C-alpha cells in the first residue's frame with residue numbers, strides 16, 4: 001500500500017456503511033489438496049443477508065451519492081433474479097428511500113428467489129421484455145422522467161451499480177485484502193472473480209494498480225466475452241479515475257478468461273450444478289448458479305490445466321448470489337439424482 005493520496009481521497013468519498021466488513025478470508029484445505037495449489041476464498045457473500053454479496057460494497061457509495069443529491073426513490077435494473085436489484089430494494093427500505101426495479105423477463109416469472117424477496121421488501125417492479133426493443137436503461141430513464149414530472153427525486157443506479165461511483169466499493173475492498181494479507185502473513189499471487197457487469201473486476205483491477213500491489217487480477221466471464229469486458233471495464237476504470245482527479249489508465253491491462261459462461265447468462269448446465277454440489281460437499285460452501293458457480297468452476301479447471309502454474313496462492317472472491325439457487329431447484333434435484 002503506497003498511495004496515501006488516493007487513500008485519503010477514498011476516505012473522503014461519501015459513503016453509507018451497509019456491508020458487514022471486513023469479510024472473512026481463509027484457505028480451502030480440501031480443494032487446495034485436490035488441485036495441489038493453495039486456493040483461498042474471500043466471503044463477500046457474508047456482507048449481509050438481505051443486502052448480501054458484492055453489490056452492497058458498491059451501493060455504499062452509490063446510495064450515498066443519491067442521498068447527497070436529495071433523492072427519494074432509487075431506480076435500478078437487472079435480470080429477474082438480480083442480486084443487485086434485491087440488495088438495492090433492501091438498502092432502500094432500511095434507509096428510507098422507495099425503490100423501483102426494472103427486471104428483464106422473457107416469460108411470466110414465478111415469485112421465487114430474489115424476485116420473491118424484492119416483493120417482500122416493497123419494491124415497485126416493472127417487468128420488461130427486452131426483445132421488444134426497449135433497453136433496461138431506456139426504461140429506467142422513462143420511469144425517472146415520470147417521477148420527476150410528479151415532483152419526485154429519482155436516482156438511477158445502473159445495472160450492477162457498475163459505474164465510476166459504485167467502483168469505489170471494490171477499490172476499497174483491495175485495501176481490505178491488503179490488510180488481511182498482512183494479518184495472515186500471506187500474499188495472493190492472483191485474485192479471481194466472476195465478471196458480470198464488470199464493476200467488481202474494475203474495482204479490483206484499479207485498486208491493485210493504484211496501490212501498487214502487483215497481483216494478477218483475473219475475471220472469469222459469465223456472460224458476453226473478453227472484448228465486451230475490455231470495453232466496459234475500460235469505461236468504468238476511467239470514470240473512477242476521473243472522479244479521483246487522476247488521468248485515464250493508458251494500459252487497461254485486463255485479464256479475462258472466457259469459456260465458462262456455458263449455455264449463456266443465468267442458464268445452467270448439469271456439469272456446472274454438479275460442480276456446485278462438489279464444492280458444497282468438499283468445503284461446506286454454497287456457490288450460486290449464475291456467477292460464482294461458473295467462475296469458481298473456471299478457476300478450478302484452469303488451475304488443473306496449468307493456467308495458474310506461476311501462482312502459488314490464489315484468492316477467489318465469493319460474490320454471493322445464493323438466492324439464485326432456489327429457482328433452479330428442479331434442475332438441481334435432477335442432477336443430484338443423476339437423471
Ligand SMILES: *Cc1c(COP(=O)(O)O)cnc(C)c1O
Nearest residue numbers: 196197198199200291319320321
Ligand atoms: C453481480 C454479481 C456478480 C458480478 O459482479 P459484477 O460487478 O457485476 O461484474 C458476481 N456474483 C454475484 C453473486 C453477483 O450478483
